[in-house]
Amino acid sequence: MTxxxxxxxxxxxxxPLFEVFIRGQHGLSHRHVGSLHAPDAEMAIKNARxxxxxxxxxxxxxVVEAEAIHASAPGDKEAxxxxxxxxxxxHPTFFDVPDEVGHM
Amino acid sequence: xxxxALFQTLLRLxxxxxxxxxxxxxxxxxxxxxxxxxxxxxxxxxxxxxxxxWLGYAAEIENEGRxxxxxxxxxxxxxxxxxxxxxxPNLDFGHTMMRQFLFDAYHRTxxxxxxxxxxxxxxxxxxxxxxxxxxHFERSAETVIALGxxxxxxxxxxxxGLNLLWPFTGxxxxxxxxxxxxxxxxxxxxxxxxxxxxxxxxxxTLTEATLAxxxxxFAHKGGRTGRQHTEHLGHLLTQMQWLQRAYPGANW
Numbered sequence: 001m002t003x004x005x006x007x008x009x010x011x012x013x014x015x016p017l018f019e020v021f022i023r024g025q026h027g028l029s030h031r032h033v034g035s036l037h038a039p040d041a042e043m044a045i046k047n048a049r050x051x052x053x054x055x056x057x058x059x060x061x062x063v064v065e066a067e068a069i070h071a072s073a074p075g076d077k078e079a080x081x082x083x084x085x086x087x088x089x090x091h092p093t094f095f096d097v098p099d100e101v102g103h104m
Numbered sequence: 105x106x107x108x109a110l111f112q113t114l115l116r117l118x119x120x121x122x123x124x125x126x127x128x129x130x131x132x133x134x135x136x137x138x139x140x141x142x143x144x145x146x147x148x149x150x151x152x153x154x155x156x157x158w159l160g161y162a163a164e165i166e167n168e169g170r171x172x173x174x175x176x177x178x179x180x181x182x183x184x185x186x187x188x189x190x191x192x193p194n195l196d197f198g199h200t201m202m203r204q205f206l207f208d209a210y211h212r213t214x215x216x217x218x219x220x221x222x223x224x225x226x227x228x229x230x231x232x233x234x235x236x237x238x239x240h241f242e243r244s245a246e247t248v249i250a251l252g253x254x255x256x257x258x259x260x261x262x263x264x265g266l267n268l269l270w271p272f273t274g275x276x277x278x279x280x281x282x283x284x285x286x287x288x289x290x291x292x293x294x295x296x297x298x299x300x301x302x303x304x305x306x307x308x309t310l311t312e313a314t315l316a317x318x319x320x321x322f323a324h325k326g327g328r329t330g331r332q333h334t335e336h337l338g339h340l341l342t343q344m345q346w347l348q349r350a351y352p353g354a355n356w
């Protein structure tokens with residue numbers, strides 16, 4: 001962690017970038033659908049409503065300033081993900097999931 | 105209740121949304137930022153959608169074989185019944201958003217009252233449209249506050265827009281013989297009765313936006329009655345109706 005989390009994001013005169021997450025229906029989790037610019041979080045939600053939910057896609061919208069997201073580095077790919085490649089027993093694929101269970 | 109008066113009332117409702125919808129659509133592809141461009145296009149589409157319902161019902165009431173499309177595309181200036189404010193040119197973005205805000209506050213107030221209309225068709229259309237109008241109002245009010253209470257430059261744009269538009273707001277609350285007849289039958293609210301709610305909505309937002317409400321009560325009128333539209337409506341119609349005029353009956 002850097003001290004990025006405590007210092008407010010720099011303002012350049014451009015509207016900050018927000019990442020948009022939409023919950024498609026009750027019971028599902030919010031999914032990342034894209035990003036947009038807005039002057040503040042409230043307006044970002046309105047913009048998200050206009051840009052991403054015109055066809056009845058959602059029941060709930062989250063917006064997060066893109067600067068507030070900490071991401072893994074692409075260079076760490078091998079160390080992070082390769083070790084699990086050959087460990088099939090970690091996947092619950094040896095069970096039959098009954099249809100009634102619904103979303104897993 | 106006469107059908108002629110009901111027809112005029114429906115034209116007043118439908119022509120407001122038609123003409124403003126067309127005006128707002130003129131921003132498509134050239135709004136200041138992409139997100140506003142999409143939002144304005146959505147607003148325009150909402151208004152045109154409402155127009156289809158109002159003018160569709162108007163055409164049924166008229167019962168002379170005309171459709172909503174005929175009413176929108178084949179009438180000339182003097183047959184339009186929209187208020188003058190909505191035919192004003194967009195000018196700058198601040199003026200456009202101020203016009204939208206002043207109209208949205210009125211539209212939401214009017215549609216809320218129309219939900220209780222004694223005419224079931226009008227009540228149904230209003231119940232559907234008021235949801236859109238509520239969102240339009242929230243959005244335009246927030247923009248008016250952000251720009252009014254923004255930089256000195258944006259403040260000046262919003263104040264100029266307000267000063268230009270204020271004399272066009274009085275027409276929204278004008279009451280003539282048609283309104284009186286419809287209000288007496290419970291079809292529409294008395295236009296004057298909407299004014300207090302509107303002024304309260306508008307002053308709250310404008311105060312927060314640090315904008316000064318003009319103190320002049322002079323009102324430009326003549327749009328709702330068709331007596332005297334501004335020269336801008338004719339120019340708007342040449343754009344909007346061009347295709348149907350040049351290729352009569354052209355279809356998808």
